[in-house]
Amino acid sequence: MKRLLGWTGFYVLVAAIILYAVFPFYYAIVTSLKAGSQLFSIEYFPMTWNWDNYVSVFREQPFAYNLLNSVLVSFAVVALSLFFGVTAAFALGRVQFRGRGLLLMTVLSVSMFPQVAVLSGMFELIRGFGLYNNLLGLVISYMIFTLPFTVWVLTTFMRDLPKELEEAAIMDGANPWEIIVKVFMPLMWPALVTTGLLAFIAAWNEFLFALTFTLTNTQRTVPVAIALISGASQYELPWGNIMAASVIVTLPVVVLVLIFQRRIVSGLTAGAVKG
Amino acid sequence: MATAEAEIAERAAGAAGTAIQPQKSQLTRSRVRAAWLFLTPMLILLVMVAGWPLFRTIWFSFTNANLSDLGSARFVGFENYLAYNDGEWYGVLADGEWWNAVWNTLKFSVISVALETILGLIVALVLNASFPGRSLVRAAVLIPWAIPTIVSAKMWGWMMHDQFGILNHMLMGLGLISAPLAWTASPDLAMTAVILVDVWKTTPFMALLILAALQMLPTDCYEAARVDGIHPVRVFFKVTLPLIQPALMVAVIFRLLDALRIFDLIYVLTSNSKDTMSMSVYARQQLVDFQAVGYGSAASTLLFFTVALCVVLYITFGRVRFDGGR
Numbered sequence: 198m199k200r201l202l203g204w205t206g207f208y209v210l211v212a213a214i215i216l217y218a219v220f221p222f223y224y225a226i227v228t229s230l231k232a233g234s235q236l237f238s239i240e241y242f243p244m245t246w247n248w249d250n251y252v253s254v255f256r257e258q259p260f261a262y263n264l265l266n267s268v269l270v271s272f273a274v275v276a277l278s279l280f281f282g283v284t285a286a287f288a289l290g291r292v293q294f295r296g297r298g299l300l301l302m303t304v305l306s307v308s309m310f311p312q313v314a315v316l317s318g319m320f321e322l323i324r325g326f327g328l329y330n331n332l333l334g335l336v337i338s339y340m341i342f343t344l345p346f347t348v349w350v351l352t353t354f355m356r357d358l359p360k361e362l363e364e365a366a367i368m369d370g371a372n373p374w375e376i377i378v379k380v381f382m383p384l385m386w387p388a389l390v391t392t393g394l395l396a397f398i399a400a401w402n403e404f405l406f407a408l409t410f411t412l413t414n415t416q417r418t419v420p421v422a423i424a425l426i427s428g429a430s431q432y433e434l435p436w437g438n439i440m441a442a443s444v445i446v447t448l449p450v451v452v453l454v455l456i457f458q459r460r461i462v463s464g465l466t467a468g469a470v471k472g
Numbered sequence: 473m474a475t476a477e478a479e480i481a482e483r484a485a486g487a488a489g490t491a492i493q494p495q496k497s498q499l500t501r502s503r504v505r506a507a508w509l510f511l512t513p514m515l516i517l518l519v520m521v522a523g524w525p526l527f528r529t530i531w532f533s534f535t536n537a538n539l540s541d542l543g544s545a546r547f548v549g550f551e552n553y554l555a556y557n558d559g560e561w562y563g564v565l566a567d568g569e570w571w572n573a574v575w576n577t578l579k580f581s582v583i584s585v586a587l588e589t590i591l592g593l594i595v596a597l598v599l600n601a602s603f604p605g606r607s608l609v610r611a612a613v614l615i616p617w618a619i620p621t622i623v624s625a626k627m628w629g630w631m632m633h634d635q636f637g638i639l640n641h642m643l644m645g646l647g648l649i650s651a652p653l654a655w656t657a658s659p660d661l662a663m664t665a666v667i668l669v670d671v672w673k674t675t676p677f678m679a680l681l682i683l684a685a686l687q688m689l690p691t692d693c694y695e696a697a698r699v700d701g702i703h704p705v706r707v708f709f710k711v712t713l714p715l716i717q718p719a720l721m722v723a724v725i726f727r728l729l730d731a732l733r734i735f736d737l738i739y740v741l742t743s744n745s746k747d748t749m750s751m752s753v754y755a756r757q758q759l760v761d762f763q764a765v766g767y768g769s770a771a772s773t774l775l776f777f778t779v780a781l782c783v784v785l786y787i788t789f790g791r792v793r794f795d796g797g798r
Contacts, residue, residue: 207598207601207603210594210598211598211603211605211609214595214598214609214612214613215608215609215612215613217672218612218613218615218616218676219612219615221616221624221627221628221631221672222615222616222619222627224627224630224631224638225623225627225630228630236636237635237636239636239638239641241638281513281514281517282514284510284511284513284514285510285511285514285515287507287510288506288507288508288510288511289507289511291507292503292504292506292507294504294507294508300511300515304518306783307518307522309729309779309780309783310522310526310776310779311732311733311752311772311775311776311779312733312735312752313733313735313751313752313755313756313759313772313775314526314529314772314773314775314776314779315521315522315525315526315529315772316525316529316755316756316759316768316772317525317528317529317532317537317759317765317768317769317772318524318525318526318527318528318529318532319521319525320539320542320759321525321528321542322520322521322524322525322528324542337520337521338521340517340518340521341518341521341522341525344514344517344518344521345518348514367499372506373503373506373507373509373510377510398618401620402620402621402622404620404621404622404735404736404739404740405735405736405752405756409756409760419620420620420621420622420623420736421622423622423623423626424622424625424626424739424740436630436633439626439630440626440627440630443623443626443627446620446623447618447619447620447623450618450619450620451615451618451619453618454611454614454615454617454618455611455614458607458610458611458614461614462610462614462680462684465677465680465681466680466681466684
């Protein structure tokens, strides 16, 4: 009897956790499927399947551009940070040299920078390169938060690969670049997927730089576009459009996370648990 | 320790190498050269996007720079931080709104991280038990983490809407409140609303870090405790908690550093309201909205050193190693 009660309590807790985690997103979906004044009646289940909001969010603003911008920026950020991350991780993880610990510590400390602390300097830099209101400026500025953890996670991963592989390659006369591309890369794809995904999500969700370094509607990324959706007045926000846009940007990330959940969890905990 | 030893061993090996096997030393040297070759692009990029902007921000904080014309900035010393003029104090450190932002940030960080730790611990303990459908729960828990902060701010903003929000509807249905609350607009509730959303969004991160620590625990002491018939709650406080404490501390520090620089959520959920303004929101408002780059940079610099101080304190007292040694 006591056991039964315990299990019931446990499953109630489990149900509460699931509800708490999923409900807000579920409710956003329900809201996005309503139209007009229906929006203002509270319902827990979708009564109608009205796709008007999904159409109007593309019609009333350059949302397609915003999506494209987000995609371009995120993929460029992933490609760049993986490239620089892998090469740096080879040096930091496989070669013993003096100052290695200090370097790793410096790289890691960059990930603790508050973004706003570099905002004015970055603004000057981006304007100096003529990249204000340009996606390339966003890509470069995003390196400040993707590069440190990419380097960190890939270094920890590379350090644990067996030494014999590399020695055999050296015996065969491979140079360091060939060692990276031909020996390590095939073994590293799990770590590459993990860090790539984390970098993608970080770039996809970034807000402060995107808000500050872009000016026109067509250059904005999706988070900024959503934050700036406004109605006729401050008190008439088009909630239907906002929720539709929110669902559109969130779905790809949620799908990615659900597919790769194991990889993401291992990536998130890689640096932290070892301390 | 481990690295120091490794370094000594490495140096000894290097010395032995030059004496006995000149060929190996040459190989080592060419490897080190290649290492630097591979490191340099990453380091240049990092200096460009992190070191240089930080240096410029600190420099701007000592000037009267303006956003529309950064070039004509003139050095003004500590005037942006604190200055005395005609019987009145000026500068960030004399600004009541800045101290209000500092207080808001601290309040937000401490309360939300404490709540996240407790909730994260509960979720992690649930996920650590084996039951059918566990992977489903873990997937569900990851969803808030994956949702962009802006989107979660908007979603909750809608749920907390004072007239049509479902949160008021639920609470009234349960009889917990008698009239709808203006969550994000009222001065008393705005901070609660921000904390509520942040806790929802970041508990998964906490839970996953704690879960990883729980899964590395040895099982033998639990068997011993079961054989001795010790109550599970007692086992939790006497065995589990002390064992996962190091990992828990790391997670708490990670989250605290993150919470201290909060911007997106507050900016979108309650915009520039004074009741929730954080240090980052204050600094950006000065920098961009008021175009006062010098003054805003001073605020940014202060935030940077606050965060840096926390890191230094943690490294000193937490005896953490960031050297990545084996």
